[in-house]
Amino acid sequence: MDDRLTPEQEAMLEEALKNFPLVPMPHSITPNVMARIQKDTRPTLITWNDFALSFVIALCVGALIFTVQSLPPILLAKLHIEGILLYQYFLVNARWLVPSLFFGIAAFLSALTIPTLIQMTMNRQR
């Protein structure tokens, strides 16, 4: 409570805040709102965009399965071997990759907190 004000004045302040008069509306907006909502239909839960996107994804998955099944067995076996070799290569030559990724992500997440910390520090100083 401000020392310069009497309890009556404090009470008057509260009363003024609570009874601050509402400004009457120049006109009701209901007809305009109703006209607009009758013109614009509500979006449904699934839109045509969703259908189109799922169709394209389904096509891609289908094409991938079809391609894999159509490959000659010898090529499939080679791909399998290459996959194993790549995994082994990573195990031997790129052991640094996983911890680097882990620390990189941790550093990135920590950096994201910097603006908030700066703001908090500035608020404390104020």
Added chain:
Amino acid sequence: MDNEQALIQRAQKGDHDAFATLVDEHQLYVYNLALRVVKDENEALDLTQETFVRAWTALPNFKGQSQLRTWLYRIVTNLCYNRLPNLRRSLNDLGDDVMEEIPETKFNAPADEFESNETRKHLYQAINGLDEQYRLLVTMRYQNELSYEEIATSLNLPLGTVKTGIFRAKAQLRNALAHLEDSWTTA
């Protein structure tokens, strides 16, 4: 309130008449909140209309976790943020110095009628003269009678920031009142 619940359910199913009743009931408060922030009659009307159009679109997703009016205030303040890009920043910059409860004084003894009316008029001017972020907060707290928690939820702000904002707004109004008293004393 049960009646309002029934109206909401009917409107969610697409009943236009039910929604029109809800618009009639809530438009005055939504308009006044917008007007306090943007201080322009036409812009406030435009924002109010946009609020209800958006509410109609999003109404099927309204789960009733908050009151409808709180939800509407959230929509209108988001629209105000779009109109006044600095408003969001000003609110965020308030900080959260005031963490304790803000005491509210009860109106006990009415002062001299003339003086009281003069003071009230002066206070209304002072409220109108507050910065937009403070006007928004005091309108939500006192005119719309939302709790601090409801305001924090509506504005997506920390509770401490809401309390700080209202505390500072009242401090500015106290200053205005003290200056009025000083001018009366010196006159």
